[in-house]
């Protein structure tokens with residue numbers, strides 16, 4: 001089954017084609033992405049109305065592009081999957097309505113899929129894909145969650161952030177340091193020049209048992225540190241780098257401690273790390289060490305599939321559509337808030 005995947009939940013328009021008759025990464029026939037980051041950068045964050053309008057402009061040309069890349073025509077598509085949530089409602093509507101319109105015209109099934117299930121299963125597109133069951137750390141701009149994954153649609157939430165997501169904290173710390181949006185890669189770059197011994201920032205919620213996270217206190221701590229340096233006239237380039245380093249160390253350390261706990265608690269030996277923050281090099285290095293210690297293994301998506309993309313949506317949609325799942329006739333889904341635990345294994349509908 002050849003499935004067209006459409007991602008428009010936030011600020012990237014992603015489109016891909018996935019073929020279930022081929023396995024893993026070889027099933028990915030084509031993928032294309034248009035990032036709106038430059039457009040939103042002037043505003044220091046995503047402007048929802050501009051995002052929706054830009055998805056409208058980019059989506060159809062991207063669909064044409066993946067068909068050309070895969071040397072296929074619209075008639076070769078057997079099903080369409082789109083991101084139905086969570087995300088910005090106007091942005092989601094663009095993908096949902098395009099998917100439903102095309103599916104109606106072509107007489108093929110269509111299905112709305114969960115954006116975080118996409119992130120979660122993105123490593124399945126890699127040659128070295130994980131097998132079920134595994135622990136997943138989802139770390140993105142809107143989510144920080146630890147999930148026990150027993151199979152497709154079988155997700156048990158082990159812990160999550162009670163306030164800001166890790167990616168959001170990176171973005172806010174970047175803003176405080178005068179860096180561009182999105183801040184994760186910028187903070188990581190500046191942190192390279194920083195002295196890890198100069199400041200030690202708190203590791204929130206690691207002093208007690210449990211797998212929940214909190215990053216808003218760390219954000220306040222960062223702001224206070226910057227203000228104190230500023231007041232003392234010491235906020236030079238080196239000091240900014242030292243703050244970035246202390247912040248990154250604190251976030252990474254917190255994530256690593258909770259992953260270690262989740263692996264111990266579940267007894268599982270496979271750890272999947274996905275979502276934008278999984279691109280962070282220091283996080284990967286630290287998790288590699290931890291996994292080595294307990295004979296576990298960490299799995300990641302390739303760099304461009306860590307952040308939002310159409311490939312992960314095509315993959316998840318293909319698994320579910322091939323199992324017979326589809327949206328009811330003409331019922332478009334756009335669900336801005338949608339807990340991952342509400343998902344179930346594919347069921348014919």
Ligand code: ATP
Nearest residue numbers: 140141142143167183184185276277279280307308
């Ligand atoms: P969600 O998936 O929760 O709806 P989102 O789609 O906005 O949120 P992603 O696109 O998966 O999130 O990831 C973007 C986030 O990842 C941003 O917050 C960005 O700062 C962060 N990020 C990207 N690269 C890095 C990096 N190298 N280090 C730390 N953070 C990073």
Ligand code: FE
Nearest residue numbers: 119140307308
């Ligand atoms: Fe995302």
Ligand code: MG
Nearest residue numbers: 010011307308
């Ligand atoms: Mg994004």
